[in-house]
Amino acid sequence: MNPRQFALGIAFVALVTVPYWMPGIYYVNVASQILFYAIFAVGLNVLVGYAGLVSLGHAGLFGVAAYATGFMLQSGYGHPVSIIVALIVGIASMAVYAVLALRSTGIGFIMITLALGEILWGLAYRWISLTGGDNGISLHTRPEPFGYSLASPSTFYYTTLVVFVLSVAAMAVFVRSPFGAALKGTRDQPRRMNALGYHVWLIRFWACLMSGLLTSVAGILFVYYTQFISPQTLALTSSAEVLLMVISGGAGTLLGPIVGAALVVTVKTVVSGFIERWNFLLGAIFVAIVILMPEGLVPGSTRLWRLAWRQMEQKLKAVPAKDTLGPPP
Amino acid sequence: MSALTVTGLSKSFGGLRVTTDVNLNVAPGERRLIIGPNGAGKTTLFNLITGEITPDKGTIHLFGQDITKTPSRDRPHLGMARTYQIITLFPRDTIIHNVSLALLGLTPARWNPLIDIKHQGHLIEHARTALERVGLGDIADRPLSQTSYGERRRVEIAMALAQNPKVLLLDEPFAGLSIDERRDVQQLLLAIPRDVTIVMIEHNMDVALEFAERITLLHFGEVIVEGNRAEVVADPRTREVYLGH
Numbered sequence: 001m002n003p004r005q006f007a008l009g010i011a012f013v014a015l016v017t018v019p020y021w022m023p024g025i026y027y028v029n030v031a032s033q034i035l036f037y038a039i040f041a042v043g044l045n046v047l048v049g050y051a052g053l054v055s056l057g058h059a060g061l062f063g064v065a066a067y068a069t070g071f072m073l074q075s076g077y078g079h080p081v082s083i084i085v086a087l088i089v090g091i092a093s094m095a096v097y098a099v100l101a102l103r104s105t106g107i108g109f110i111m112i113t114l115a116l117g118e119i120l121w122g123l124a125y126r127w128i129s130l131t132g133g134d135n136g137i138s139l140h141t142r143p144e145p146f147g148y149s150l151a152s153p154s155t156f157y158y159t160t161l162v163v164f165v166l167s168v169a170a171m172a173v174f175v176r177s178p179f180g181a182a183l184k185g186t187r188d189q190p191r192r193m194n195a196l197g198y199h200v201w202l203i204r205f206w207a208c209l210m211s212g213l214l215t216s217v218a219g220i221l222f223v224y225y226t227q228f229i230s231p232q233t234l235a236l237t238s239s240a241e242v243l244l245m246v247i248s249g250g251a252g253t254l255l256g257p258i259v260g261a262a263l264v265v266t267v268k269t270v271v272s273g274f275i276e277r278w279n280f281l282l283g284a285i286f287v288a289i290v291i292l293m294p295e296g297l298v299p300g301s302t303r304l305w306r307l308a309w310r311q312m313e314q315k316l317k318a319v320p321a322k323d324t325l326g327p328p329p
Numbered sequence: 330m331s332a333l334t335v336t337g338l339s340k341s342f343g344g345l346r347v348t349t350d351v352n353l354n355v356a357p358g359e360r361r362l363i364i365g366p367n368g369a370g371k372t373t374l375f376n377l378i379t380g381e382i383t384p385d386k387g388t389i390h391l392f393g394q395d396i397t398k399t400p401s402r403d404r405p406h407l408g409m410a411r412t413y414q415i416i417t418l419f420p421r422d423t424i425i426h427n428v429s430l431a432l433l434g435l436t437p438a439r440w441n442p443l444i445d446i447k448h449q450g451h452l453i454e455h456a457r458t459a460l461e462r463v464g465l466g467d468i469a470d471r472p473l474s475q476t477s478y479g480e481r482r483r484v485e486i487a488m489a490l491a492q493n494p495k496v497l498l499l500d501e502p503f504a505g506l507s508i509d510e511r512r513d514v515q516q517l518l519l520a521i522p523r524d525v526t527i528v529m530i531e532h533n534m535d536v537a538l539e540f541a542e543r544i545t546l547l548h549f550g551e552v553i554v555e556g557n558r559a560e561v562v563a564d565p566r567t568r569e570v571y572l573g574h
Contacts, residue, residue, distance in 0.1 A: 178433050178449070179442040185419060185430050192417045195379060196434035196492070197405035210442075 015161060019154035027270075028153045029225075034265045035157075035164040036221035041245040041257030042171055043214025048243065049252030050175065051207045052187030054110050056239050057097065057117025058215055063234035064120060065090035065219030070137035070229050071130065079143035087216050093120070094212025098205050105190075117239050124231035136230030139223060150224065160221055167214055172254055174210070183207050184252075248289050250296025259297050330393045332357040332526035333496050338377055338387035340550075347373045349550045351387070355496075355543075358523040362541030363530045366571055370550040371530045372414055375498050378528075379411050380404055391496065406435060408495035412485040414504060414530070418473055424484055425469040428456040431488035459491035460484075463517055479510035486517065497521070499529040503536055511536050534572070538562070546571060 001009075014021075018031045040062055047053045068089040072082035101112040124131045131137065142150040150156045174180050185193045186200045194200050223229050232238075245264050250256025264282065272278035293300020335353035339346070347370045355361050363371050376382040378389055380401030388397045391407055399407070419427050429446065432455055433439045446452070460469045463483040473481070482502060489497055502518065503511050515536050521527065531537035538544075544561040546554040548570045554561050561567055 173445075174442050176445045176447065177442045178438050178444065178446050179440055181426070181430060181446050182433065182439050184421075188419050188421060189417055191381070192413070192419075193430075193434070194402045195381070195405065195411055196431050196488070197402055198434050198439060199402050206440075 018161075019157060025153045028157050030265065030269050032153070032157045032160045032221075032225055033269065034262045035160045036218045036225065037242070037245065037265050038258040038261035039164055039167045039214055039221065040218035040242050041249070041261045042167060043211045043218060044242050045246045045251060045253075045257040046171075046174075046207055046211040046214065048246050049250075049256070050180065050183050050187060051204055053101075053105060053204065053207075054243070055097075055101075055113040055211075056110050056236070056243065057113035057115070057120070058211075058242055059236070059238035060117035060120035060234050061090055061093055061097065061212055061215045062219040062222065062238070062242075063124060063229065063231075064093045065216035066223035066229040066233060067124065067131055067137065069220050069223045070139055073139055073141075074137055079141075079145075083143075083220055086220050087213070090216025090219060091209055091212045094208055094215070095205075097212075098208035102201060102204055102208070114236070114239075117234065117236065121231055121234040121236070124234050131231070134231065136228055139227040139229075142224050142227070156225065160225075163217060163221060167217065168254070168258070171214075175254060179203070179206070244286060248286055248297060250298035250300070253296065253298050256296050256298040263297070330357075331355060331390070332359065332392060333378070333528065334388075334390040335374075335378065336388045336390075338374070338389070339385050340373065340377055340382060341385060347550050348377060348384070351547075351550070351552055353545065353552070355526055355528060357392075357526055359526055360540055360542045361526075361528045362537050362544045363528065363547060364532070364534075364537070364544060364571060365547035368549075369547040371547055372500055373550075374547065375411060375500055375528075375530065378498065379409060405492055405494075408493075409498070410489040410492045410494035410496075411498040412489050412500055412502060414500040416478075416481050416485060418481060418484055418488075420473050423470050423472050424465060424476065424480075425453065425456050425460065427473060427484055428459050428469075428487050428491050429453065431491045432456055432459075435492055456491060459487045462490060462520075463487040464513065479506050479513075482506060482510070482514065483517070486514070490521070494525060496526045496528070499527060499531075501530055501532065503531055503533040515540065 019028050022028050022031065040058070044055060044058050047055050065086045068086035069082050072085050073079070077085070097113060097116050100116065101109050104112070125133060142156065144150065148155065150159050182193070182198055182203050186198065186203050190200050222233070241264060245260035246257045247260070248263060249258065249260025263285070267278055267282045267285065271281060275281055289297060289300070293303070295303070331354050333353065333355040335351055338348055338351040340348040351374060363374065365371050373382065377384050380396070380399065384397070388395060390396065391409060394407070396404060396407065419430065429452055432452055438444070438449070457466060457469055460466050463486055465480060465483055465487065468476070468480070473484070476484070486499070486502060502514055506514060511533065518527070518540060529537065529540070538558060541558055543555070543557055545552055546561060546567055553570065554564045554566050556564070562572070
């Protein structure tokens with residue numbers, strides 16, 4: 001067992017036992033938030049990290065899935081139907097995003113996704129008959145799959161954890177697969193990939209749909225968690241926040257977005273209880289990350305850890321060498 | 330039947346005519362050299378043949394099949410491979426991963442998101458063979474960022490060869506190489522079997538002339554001289570626009 005597997009094993013045990021060691025229900029809820037925001041960040045990372053396409057409109061997709069769930073439940077449909085419809089609506093919205101935004105890459109892609117996100121936010125505000133406008137939509141119940149009620153914080157946490165583990169496992173398989181390799185290839189050398197026989201546009205399109213699926217899953221978990229959805233969720237600040245989770249944790253890594261989500265959610269919910277100007281603190285943390293580990297927390301810490309380890313090894317080797325010198329004359 | 334036929338190919342960028350009515354007929358197994366001064370439109374001609382740029386006029390046939398309208402991404406599947414003058418590789422990955430991507434590009438497995446690429450034994454084996462062919466078998470697992478310029482040139486060629494092309498387009502494969510490295514690459518190109526047709530752009534006349542059977546001289550996007558080695562070298566127009574006196 002290597003150190004990485006060991007650390008992951010510890011983290012997994014810690015996650016599974018959260019309701020037993022967390023000091024209160026409030027913290028179990030924070031853990032749930034971290035997990036579904038982590039799914040959201042992992043979904044965005046498919047584009048930002050592996051496809052090299054930065055989206056600033058993902059909160060729109062997250063919100064669309066949440067609204068679709070709320071609207072279906074409000075219209076009297078059951079949970080399974082609502083969830084499936086929300087997934088379809090979320091992925092379909094992503095497909096529209098992709099068709100419009102994949103006409104370009106780089107700044108062009110950012111601006112088109114930003115505009116689309118703003119359109120969805122505007123619709124959430126103005127299309128009152130569908131979204132309830134400013135008042136939003138409230139959910140009255142959580143699902144009870146096979147009689148397992150998600151009403152309590154710990155049962156909701158465990159359900160979120162299962163979905164989270166499945167999502168991360170799917171990503172782990174995905175990034176090692178030929179398709180994952182092809183996607184990373186289109187990020188680094190799109191022209192060469194085309195010349196090697198790859199359909200660059202279609203590869204990016206499928207990656208968008210995968211990102212849309214994870215984002216929708218996170219949006220559905222979010223709306224069941226808060227049991228309320230309003231236009232605020234679709235705002236540009238939410239898109240920027242999840243992008244910061246990805247970048248601060250480490251874009252293009254499996255664990256980076258998860259660590260980034262944990263950081264942002266913890267500061268936003270827990271630390272904000274102690275420090276009024278938590279935005280300032282979060283900003284300072286981001287600046288520190290950018291200066292000290294521009295590649296993100298996960299790859300940055302690995303680099304520093306290796307550096308420290310190597311120096312320690314050298315010191316250990318240097319000590320016996322000194323002894324062989326013998327006493328000074 | 331010709332391996333590659335280019336008929337009346339023209340391309341302008343605005344008012345600049347980069348390719349003017351170019352005709353090219355390359356026989357199967359031939360080694361064709363394309364020469365010309367800087368800005369003659371040699372690389373543009375390659376970009377037109379591979380489909381990265383769409384021609385304004387003219388047609389391109391690959392073994393009799395009209396591929397003028399075939400998307401560039403489909404041309405490797407028809408047996409066309411190219412290398413780049415400016416090295417275009419995947420710097421974050423290992424050498425063997427670079428070659429694996431070339432192989433994967435021609436198989437349906439490239440769409441598979443569920444299998445582990447490291448467990449694709451035949452793919453890795455095939456990539457390793459391709460690297461041994463260019464003399465890089467020993468350092469196959471080295472990250473590309475830790476390789477020399479000369480090694481990268483050979484990775485470029487290995488990726489093209491791995492695709493088992495019928496027509497291979499080499500864009501200045503000797504550019505920036507030392508004398509020793511040039512000799513290595515020359516050996517490597519001479520060892521390519523005759524069922525591969527090769528069209529090469531090259532400025533290094535000492536290595537290129539030896540390799541070429543027929544030579545096409547481009548100047549301002551037009552074919553000025555074409556013929557076998559001796560004819561083209563002896564032609565006064567070649568001396569005027571290219572070789573100098």
